């Protein structure tokens with residue numbers, strides 16, 4: 001395999017986003033902790049972006065010519081890991097070690113432990129400044145690498161984001177594309193009530209960015225927006241797409257409620273409801289079992305990482 005994109009059809013992207021949602025719900029269910037809400041918000045547009053636009057080589061995660069892909073709101077780690085795994089960086093079985101002792105799949109992504117994670121994240125407001133530093137570095141090297149960075153709307157309350165937004169326009173960093181999970185929900189309520197960030201389009205424009213905005217769940221619209229956004233790169237301005245989304249999208253019983261920002265569907269009954277609503281005809285136990293033996297997956301992963309054999313140290 002070499003550097004490139006997965007080039008999925010619209011139907012394949014829709015099906016992949018459904019798989020990714022299931023991965024996120026099952027990971028957090030097994031860990032009985034983690035953040036399902038943001039991952040399900042961003043699942044459609046990040047599946048499209050990561051599979052069809054970001055150039056990577058899963059067999060060579062540090063390839064010098066790769067695009068960078070940064071999920072700055074690191075609490076969406078379950079989504080980051082599902083995307084990496086389904087793109088081929090490590091076996092899906094390893095997702096079942098999410099947040100367990102000895103796993104590389106920590107609660108917040110660690111660039112030293114997980115192939116394909118370009119920066120460690122979790123402290124909000126750091127991803128965009130780092131992404132911009134990488135973008136400046138790429139220009140200095142004369143490289144045509146691009147930097148893609150996902151931001152939460154609550155995260156955009158951090159002042160450090162706006163310093164980076166100002167700097168990126170000042171330096172005409174046109175090799176950076178930011179995408180925003182504009183779900184109007186954050187950890188403790190509605191984003192516009194906790195600390196209003198609107199009008200986000202006007203703010204980015206005033207800072208000198210090229211702005212696109214639309215529905216982050218309609219796959220055809222997502223592709224149209226990403227096509228336009230990527231065509232706009234390389235023209236002297238940083239680019240952002242504001243994706244309007246719904247927290248926990250895909251599982252209507254749980255949609256649009258901030259309590260699912262950081263609460264797993266730990267109970268079997270809750271996961272059963274969600275799996276059914278996602279269109280899976282399986283029990284939670286069957287869903288978990290479908291990922292295979294966790295310890296086999298852990299061993300395969302250690303081989304990929306070149307680490308010593310794993311100490312078996314499961315939570316139960």
Ligand SMILES: Cc1ncc(C[n+]2csc(CCOP(=O)(O)OP(=O)(O)O)c2C)c(N)n1
Nearest residue numbers: 038122123124152153154155185186187261
């Ligand atoms: C610097 C910093 N402050 C606070 C937190 C705690 N925190 C984690 S997620 C979150 C809310 C983020 O909201 P948003 O970006 O909209 O994510 P969503 O709830 O939509 O997933 C907060 C306050 C943090 N991780 N980092």
Ligand SMILES: [Mg+2]
Nearest residue numbers: 153154185186
């Ligand atoms: Mg949000």
